[in-house]
Amino acid sequence: MRAATVQLNSNGDKARNLAAAEELVREAAADGAELVALPEKWNLLAGGPELLAGVEPLDGPSLNAARGWARELGIFLLAGSIPELGPGGRAFNTSVLVGPVGDDLAVYRKIHMFDVDVGGVSYRESDHEQPGEEIVTADVAGTTVGLSVCYDLRFPELFRILAVRGARVVTVPSAFTLATGRDHWEVLLRARAIEDQVFVLAPNQVGEAPPHFSSYGRSAIVDPWGVVLATAPDEECFVAADLDFSAQQRVRESLPSLANRRPQAYAWPQLTEART
Numbered sequence: 023m024r025a026a027t028v029q030l031n032s033n034g035d036k037a038r039n040l041a042a043a044e045e046l047v048r049e050a051a052a053d054g055a056e057l058v059a060l061p062e063k064w065n066l067l068a069g070g071p072e073l074l075a076g077v078e079p080l081d082g083p084s085l086n087a088a089r090g091w092a093r094e095l096g097i098f099l100l101a102g103s104i105p106e107l108g109p110g111g112r113a114f115n116t117s118v119l120v121g122p123v124g125d126d127l128a129v130y131r132k133i134h135m136f137d138v139d140v141g142g143v144s145y146r147e148s149d150h151e152q153p154g155e156e157i158v159t160a161d162v163a164g165t166t167v168g169l170s171v172c173y174d175l176r177f178p179e180l181f182r183i184l185a186v187r188g189a190r191v192v193t194v195p196s197a198f199t200l201a202t203g204r205d206h207w208e209v210l211l212r213a214r215a216i217e218d219q220v221f222v223l224a225p226n227q228v229g230e231a232p233p234h235f236s237s238y239g240r241s242a243i244v245d246p247w248g249v250v251l252a253t254a255p256d257e258e259c260f261v262a263a264d265l266d267f268s269a270q271q272r273v274r275e276s277l278p279s280l281a282n283r284r285p286q287a288y289a290w291p292q293l294t295e296a297r298t
Contacts, residue, residue, distance in 0.1 A: 023056050023057060023162075023163065023165065023264070023265045023267070024053075024054045024055050024056055024057075024262060024263070024264050024265070025055060025056070025057040025058070025059070025191070025221070025223055025243060025262065025263060025264075025265055026050035026053065026055035026057070026058045026059070026260045026261065026262035027058075027059050027061075027223050027224060027225035027226075027241040027242065027243060027252070027254070027260065027261055027262075028043065028046045028047060028050060028058060028059065028060050028061065028064075028225050028241070028259075028260045029046075029061065029225060029226055029227070029228050029239060029241040029254040029257070029258060029259050029260065029261075030042055030043060030046070030060070030061055030064055030225075030227055030228070030258055031227065031228050031229040031230075031231065031237075031258050032061070032063060032064055032065070032066065032067040032197075032227060032231060033067055033068065033231045033232060034066065034067070034068040034072050034076075034231075034232060036065055036066055036076065036084070039064060039065050039066065039067075040065060040084065040087055042258060043060055043064050043065070043088075044087070044091060046258065046259065046260045047060070047091050047095070047097075047099065048091070048095065049260060050260040050262060051095040051096075051097050053260075053262050054262070055097065055260075055262050056097055056098060056163070057097065057098040057099075057100070057162060057167075057191075057223070058097055058098070058099050058100070058260075059099075059100040059102065059193050059195060059223045059225045060088075060099070060100060060101055060102035060195060060225055061102045061103075061195045061196060061197060061225040061226050061227050061241070062102050062103045062115070062117075062171055062172045062195045062196050062197040062226075062227065063102070063103055063104065063105065063115070063197055063227070064101070064102040064103070064104070064195070065078075065084040065104050066084075066104065066105060067197060067227060067231045067235060068231070068232060068233075069232065069233040069234075070149055070150035071150075072232075073105050073113065073150055073151075074105070074111070074112075074113060074150055076105060077105045077106060077107040077108075077113045078104060078105070078106065078107060079106070079107045080106060080116070080118070080126070080129065082104075082107075084101075084104050085101055085104065085118055085120075088101040088118070088120055089120050089124040089125075089126075090124065092120040092121065092122060092123075092124055093122065093123055093124035095122075096122045097122055098119065098120070098121060098122060098127075098162050098163070099119075099120045100117065100118075100119050100120075100169075100193050100195065100223075100225075101117065101118045101119070101120055102117060102195035102225060103115050103116055103117040103132065103171050103172075103195050104116055104118075105151070106131070108151075108152055110152070112150055112151055112152045113150060113151050113152070114131040114132070114151065114152060114154060115131065115132035115147070115151050115171055116129060116130070116131050116132070116154075117129075117130045117131075117132070117169050117171050117193070117195055118130075119160050119162070119167065119169065119193075127160040127161070127162070128158050128159070128160035128167075128169055129158070130154065130156070130158040130169035130170070130171070131153070131154025131155075131156070132151075132153065132154055132170075132171035132172070132173070132174060133153050133154050133155065133157075133174060133177075133180065134153065134173045134174050134176070134177055134180075135147040135148040135151065135152075135153050135173070136172065136173040140199060140201045140202055141199060141200065141201025141202075141236075143199075143201075143234050145199075147173075157180065157183055157184065157187075159184060159187050159188065159189050162191070165190050165191060165267065166187070166188040166189045166190055166191075167189060167190075167191045167192070167193060168181070168184030168185070168187070168189030168191070168192040168193070168220070169192075169193055170184070170192060170193065170194050171194070171195055171196070172194065172195065172196040172197060172198060174194070175194050175196070175198075175210045175211070175214060175224075176210065178213075178214065178217060181214045181217065181218050181220070182217070182218055184218070184220070185218035185219065185220055185280060186280070186283075189218075189220055190220060190221065190267060190270060191220060191221045191222075191223060191265065192214065192218070192220050192221070192222050192223070193222075193223045193224075194211070194214075194222060194223065194224040194225075195224075195225050195226075196224060196225070196226045196227065197226065197227040197235065197237050198226050198227075198237060198238045199235075199236060199237065199238060200236040200237060200238045201236075202238070203226075203237070203238025203239075203240065204238065207224075207226075207238055207240060207242075208240065208242065208250065211224050211242055211244050211250075212244055212248040212250070213248075215244040215245065215246055215247075215248050216246070216247070216248040217279070218246075218280070219246040219270065219273055219274050219277075219279065219280060220246055220270075221243065221244065221245055221246060221265050221270065222242075222243070222244040223243055224241060224242045224243070224244070225241045226238060226239055226240060226241045226242075226254075227239070228240075228241075228254070228256055228257065228258065229256075239254060239255075239256050239257075240253055240254060240256075241253070241254040241260075241261060242254070242261075243261065243262075243263040243265075245265075245266075245269070245270070246269075246270045246273045246274070247273055251263035
């Protein structure tokens with residue numbers, strides 16, 4: 023399977039973002055990509071109030087545009103993530119995998135909220151967004167694909183569950199910050215690929231966006247041995263690579279770490295109240 027990751031410099035202008043995404047999706051498809059992945063918040067990357075003002079339902083204009091591209095081009099398209107209209111005045115950060123006839127194959131709502139302080143900036147996603155609860159996989163032309171979003175990359179237990187459920191590819195649409203990306207991006211992508219012997223498709227945002235976003239870029243495709251097959255330069259673009267599933271199977275057979283797991287030894291520690 024040939025796969026591509028699209029790198030964008032999205033901002034608060036939806037029309038501009040959709041036009042840039044469409045152009046690169048078309049270029050990736052023309053290059054032979056069967057699976058194309060857009061980054062996190064590809065349609066709208068903005069601060070909390072502007073993000074909430076721009077939320078859409080799943081049948082809104084951004085995802086309908088993505089469905090149209092997938093249908094016209096005959097590709098599988100990961101519509102990175104969009105701010106989805108949710109209950110209680112907060113959004114979901116939602117990734118949708120669209121099939122070649124324009125149907126939704128999977129909907130994943132980001133589980134882990136980015137509530138951190140890095141690079142002198144305080145990020146509090148939970149002020150405006152709410153977490154999902156469901157781990158999601160989908161069938162892409164006979165291959166199981168697992169879905170995640172950005173900060174999920176730091177939680178190896180999520181990736182392990184996806185692998186145990188049969189995922190051979192995991193998508194990580196991101197807006198990974200410049201401050202964390204310099205030291206953590208490639209390390210984490212390669213670690214997740216190696217640990218779970220999966221291909222990792224990681225489309226990222228790049229450059230500046232209001233009010234304080236500075237994204238690292240370097241969108242990447244990593245193979246199950248941890249080899250980086252493709253890395254994007256610091257601009258809006260796409261990169262592509264061929265995913266060799268027979269080579270993946272050889273890795274899994276020669277170094278059968280998934281088969282050698284001992285889940286009974288990994289029970290999460292339960293705190294018990296001391297009694298006197």
